[in-house]
Amino acid sequence: MPRRYDPDRRQRIIDAAIRVVGGRGIAGLSHRAVAAEADVPLGSTTYHFASLDDLLVAALRQSNAEWLAGIEAWERGVDPSVPLADELTRLVEELLGDDRAQVELEYELYLAALRHEVVRPLAAECIDDMVALLRRRTGDEGTARALVGLIDGLVLQYLLTGREFDRVEVRDSVAKVIG
Amino acid sequence: MPRRYDPDRRQRIIDAAIRVVGGRGIAGLSHRAVAAEADVPLGSTTYHFASLDDLLVAALRQSNAEWLAGIEAWERGVDPSVPLADELTRLVEELLGDDRAQVELEYELYLAALRHEVVRPLAAECIDDMVALLRRRTGDEGTARALVGLIDGLVLQYLLTGREFDRVEVRDSVAKVIG
Amino acid sequence: MPRRYDPDRRQRIIDAAIRVVGGRGIAGLSHRAVAAEADVPLGSTTYHFASLDDLLVAALRQSNAEWLAGIEAWERGVDPSVPLADELTRLVEELLGDDRAQVELEYELYLAALRHEVVRPLAAECIDDMVALLRRRTGDEGTARALVGLIDGLVLQYLLTGREFDRVEVRDSVAKVIG
Amino acid sequence: MPRRYDPDRRQRIIDAAIRVVGGRGIAGLSHRAVAAEADVPLGSTTYHFASLDDLLVAALRQSNAEWLAGIEAWERGVDPSVPLADELTRLVEELLGDDRAQVELEYELYLAALRHEVVRPLAAECIDDMVALLRRRTGDEGTARALVGLIDGLVLQYLLTGREFDRVEVRDSVAKVIG
DNA sequence: GATGAATGAGAATTCATTCAT
DNA sequence: TATGAATGAATTCTCATTCAT
Numbered sequence: 001m002p003r004r005y006d007p008d009r010r011q012r013i014i015d016a017a018i019r020v021v022g023g024r025g026i027a028g029l030s031h032r033a034v035a036a037e038a039d040v041p042l043g044s045t046t047y048h049f050a051s052l053d054d055l056l057v058a059a060l061r062q063s064n065a066e067w068l069a070g071i072e073a074w075e076r077g078v079d080p081s082v083p084l085a086d087e088l089t090r091l092v093e094e095l096l097g098d099d100r101a102q103v104e105l106e107y108e109l110y111l112a113a114l115r116h117e118v119v120r121p122l123a124a125e126c127i128d129d130m131v132a133l134l135r136r137r138t139g140d141e142g143t144a145r146a147l148v149g150l151i152d153g154l155v156l157q158y159l160l161t162g163r164e165f166d167r168v169e170v171r172d173s174v175a176k177v178i179g
Numbered sequence: 180m181p182r183r184y185d186p187d188r189r190q191r192i193i194d195a196a197i198r199v200v201g202g203r204g205i206a207g208l209s210h211r212a213v214a215a216e217a218d219v220p221l222g223s224t225t226y227h228f229a230s231l232d233d234l235l236v237a238a239l240r241q242s243n244a245e246w247l248a249g250i251e252a253w254e255r256g257v258d259p260s261v262p263l264a265d266e267l268t269r270l271v272e273e274l275l276g277d278d279r280a281q282v283e284l285e286y287e288l289y290l291a292a293l294r295h296e297v298v299r300p301l302a303a304e305c306i307d308d309m310v311a312l313l314r315r316r317t318g319d320e321g322t323a324r325a326l327v328g329l330i331d332g333l334v335l336q337y338l339l340t341g342r343e344f345d346r347v348e349v350r351d352s353v354a355k356v357i358g
Numbered sequence: 359m360p361r362r363y364d365p366d367r368r369q370r371i372i373d374a375a376i377r378v379v380g381g382r383g384i385a386g387l388s389h390r391a392v393a394a395e396a397d398v399p400l401g402s403t404t405y406h407f408a409s410l411d412d413l414l415v416a417a418l419r420q421s422n423a424e425w426l427a428g429i430e431a432w433e434r435g436v437d438p439s440v441p442l443a444d445e446l447t448r449l450v451e452e453l454l455g456d457d458r459a460q461v462e463l464e465y466e467l468y469l470a471a472l473r474h475e476v477v478r479p480l481a482a483e484c485i486d487d488m489v490a491l492l493r494r495r496t497g498d499e500g501t502a503r504a505l506v507g508l509i510d511g512l513v514l515q516y517l518l519t520g521r522e523f524d525r526v527e528v529r530d531s532v533a534k535v536i537g
Numbered sequence: 538m539p540r541r542y543d544p545d546r547r548q549r550i551i552d553a554a555i556r557v558v559g560g561r562g563i564a565g566l567s568h569r570a571v572a573a574e575a576d577v578p579l580g581s582t583t584y585h586f587a588s589l590d591d592l593l594v595a596a597l598r599q600s601n602a603e604w605l606a607g608i609e610a611w612e613r614g615v616d617p618s619v620p621l622a623d624e625l626t627r628l629v630e631e632l633l634g635d636d637r638a639q640v641e642l643e644y645e646l647y648l649a650a651l652r653h654e655v656v657r658p659l660a661a662e663c664i665d666d667m668v669a670l671l672r673r674r675t676g677d678e679g680t681a682r683a684l685v686g687l688i689d690g691l692v693l694q695y696l697l698t699g700r701e702f703d704r705v706e707v708r709d710s711v712a713k714v715i716g
Numbered sequence: 717g718a719t720g721a722a723t724g725a726g727a728a729t730t731c732a733t734t735c736a737t
Numbered sequence: 738t739a740t741g742a743a744t745g746a747a748t749t750c751t752c753a754t755t756c757a758t
Binding site: 465472531 | 562563564641644645647648650651652657660661664665679680682683685686687688689690691693694696697698699703706709710713714716
């Protein structure tokens with residue numbers, strides 16, 4: 001195989017890793033899988049990332065940033081004349097609709113963080129950032145934390161049970177927490 | 180090596196599998212690990228469980244039952260003269276305190292369910308059972324579902340961020356959802 | 359490849375490992391090399407020996423036993439009417455002549471033991487056994503230890519410098535130590 | 538990354554290689570390890586030394602010189618009014634005490650020489666130089682060679698068995714060889 | 717029925733060396 | 738001249754599963 005000049009390879013490996021994790025889960029991440037997905041030799045992935053953990057963290061950090069950017073875009077687009085509960089319900093509905101893949105990846109991140117030392121700070125940071133974002137709208141930190149908890153729990157529930165999305169029910173519970 | 184008469188071997192293998200998953204996570208489950216933990220020959224685990232998935236499901240099913248039994252015990256012990264929010268807050272506090280290991284095992288189940296076809300029904304059933312349990316106290320299903328979501332989300336939040344448990348904050352948000 | 363019934367495989371792997379170490383040194387021992395030499399699949403070597411260290415120890419233990427058996431055979435064949443120095447000189451000459459391969463392996467064992475935790479006990483035992491053997495002839499332990507040291511040092515010297523064997527010089531120095 | 542002006546880099550790489558061999562043995566020598574230890578780019582080690590063998594030889598040659606310088610310092614410091622056996626015993630005691638690291642490095646050289654064509658001349662030269670040094674004190678070459686052998690053998694014995702140093706026993710055997 | 721042995725695929729890493737810049 | 742990137746082979750080890758006994 002000819003040696004290729006490929007200045008963006010590192011980034012391409014990260015992108016490939018995100019696709020692998022998205023497709024097979026964190027448990028499915030392996031040097032081999034990433035190398036195949038990125039179409040680079042196996043040695044290349046270990047050259048750019050000394051350990052699989054390094055690669056995992058790089059990939060999750062990037063996917064995390066994308067996730068938060070999505071939430072932030074929602075926050076900037078919030079219409080102050082509409083009840084916050086409605087806007088939050090719309091967010092949840094969009095997450096469960098369009099971005100199924102990214103949502104699964106995000107919750108995979110949460111749950112994997114329980115076992116994976118190296119991933120935990122990422123998950124914690126993600127939660128804290130979401131709380132900070134919501135706090136801009138709720139004014140109060142305790143409420144923001146409760147909202148993040150409720151939404152996380154409900155999304156997980158929908159992902160796992162496969163139940164049909166119930167807009168009214170979600171809005172009611174969100175509204176009660178907002179108070 | 181004498182063939183042992185061991186009528187409970189199947190059960191002992193399941194118990195060992197639960198310990199393995201509890202200790203190393205689902206990713207750490209292997210025939211070898213279970214055989215060593217149960218102190219049975221390697222062949223014995225594949226004899227009693229045709230595939231590793233079978234063993235995983237058996238183990239998670241049992242650990243699930245134990246988890247639900249715990250929640251059920253709490254539910255039976257609920258004092259009707261105490262506000263439900265207080266009793267639920269106590270439950271969360273106990274989970275985060277004494278039962279940390281079992282909580283992690285439960286979230287391990289959730290995580291696995293996201294990717295693993297065979298595990299998803301178990302997780303869904305678990306959530307539905309918890310909803311049914313809470314419904315006995317809330318009367319209303321939507322509220323029960325919201326409570327399960329809130330509690331799952333908050334517990335996850337505490338596990339991941341390592342924040343100190345804040346009893347007042349938890350009780351307030353639970354109380355608001357109960358309405 | 360058809361599965362073979364091969365009850366002595368474990369022993370054949372050990373024998374192959376000894377040939378590999380003899381041929382390429384301890385540094386050249388690898389699962390692959392042994393598997394090829396023994397004509398068994400790679401997985402077979404790791405099945406029978408959980409780690410490469412285990413295999414190394416098994417191989418060196420056996421080769422050690424052969425080495426000591428050789429020394430013991432010499433000891434039993436010692437002619438009491440001949441000066442011990444002459445008999446020892448004959449031993450050294452034979453070692454450097456016929457058994458070049460085994461001598462190199464033995465000294466490889468000594469020197470590798472300096473770095474390799476797991477090998478050190480074997481080397482120590484070997485030295486102690488040789489001292490015990492010589493003690494039967496010298497009567498005195500200090501002399502036996504000095505003789506083992508002198509002979510080890512001289513053999514190493516001959517191996518490394520490639521100098522021609524000098525029977526008179528060796529016998530003189532051995533005789534002086536015997537006193 | 539700025540190209541550094543670093544005229545002593547070649548020497549610094551050699552020094553780093555010695556530290557690596559001293560710390561992890563010859564088996565642990567690698568371009569990467571040396572580059573990290575010397576704090577130079579990976580390419581720098583392959584630029585200054587065409588192959589790893591070249592680097593190994595350069596490192597062992599230098600460490601050899603340091604070793605011989607130590608022996609020579611001892612030789613120059615020998616007090617003619619003290620029995621040579623006493624002075625040699627002191628040398629051995631110091632080697633086993635303070636200079637343990639360098640002794641191990643020296644035996645690492647011997648070990649490598651057994652298998653490594655390119656290293657053997659170094660080991661042979663080292664032994665011959667020690668013999669030449671001792672010859673200045675013994676007058677006679679055969680005795681010098683026997684002394685080098687005895688000392689090498691005894692030091693190895695002490696290193697491997699971990700036995701407590703026995704000054705009297707060592708001096709007695711050395712004295713007998715000196716005659 | 718029960719089990720130890722067997723097998724091949726795949727895991728993460730390490731690495732010497734080459735080469736484009 | 739110097740160096741970071743690239744590559745492919747080799748390393749040890751784990752494992753699910755199959756199968757002969």
